[in-house]
Amino acid sequence: MKRCLFIFAVILLTACSQEENEQNNGVTEERTLVVYESDANAEYVIPREVGYPKEMEQSAIRFIFDEVVIEPVKLLDYKLANGDTTLILNLDDGVLLVQGSAGGQMFMGALAETYFENLPYVQEIVLLHNGSSEELLDHVFIGQPITRAQSFKKQ
Known part of the structure; x- marks a missing residue:
């Protein structure tokens, strides 16, 4: 009887272990x-x-951009330059729809x-x-670097 219980316990543990592995593989x-x-x-942000x-x-x-931007702005492409210390984000015409100085500050901030956090x-x-650094807006800094020294958080 003890031997049957032992075998049953081994089978049960093996089955549970396999089921747990199958569940973890899908996660x-x-x-x-x-x-x-x-x-x-x-x-502030x-x-x-x-x-x-x-x-x-x-x-x-790209994931970060899509999580952060609620404006109708699309990220056309991006690249890292200067030994990966400069992130260049190329935006579509949606950036022209960012409203006012507060909207521009919140968008950039x-x-x-x-990006600086992550x-x-x-x-x-x-x-x-659209690939150009020509400054079009007074409330979104096109072509000008935004640095870590600038803070958009409440101090």
């Missing part, structure tokens, strides 16, 4: 990113956490603080409009 590993968004008064699938590691820059090697961010 996507996630890490947490901190993204910034405008506060209620559009004065505030953090929130989002889950980021680990297998998307190579597309973190949310992007900058989020990509520690990036020291400056440059926004382009």
Whole structure:
């Protein structure tokens, strides 16, 4: 009788272990990113956490952009320059629709603080409009570097 119970216990443990392995294989590993968004008064940016699938590691820059930007602005492409210390984001015509100085500050601030928080090697961010650094707007810095020294968070 003891031998039957022992065999039953081994079979049960083996089955449970296999079921747990099958469940874990279907689970996507996630890490947490901190993204910034405008506060209620559009004065500062505030953090929130989002889950980021680990297998998307190579597309973190695009993922961050899509999580942060609520304006009708699309990221055409991006590149890292100067030994990966400068992040250049090439934006479409949607950037022309960012409204006013507060909207521009929150747009740039949310992007900058989020990239600086999650990509520690990036020291400056440059926004382009359709590949051009020609300054079109007075409230979004096109072609001018946004540096870590600038803060959009409440001090």
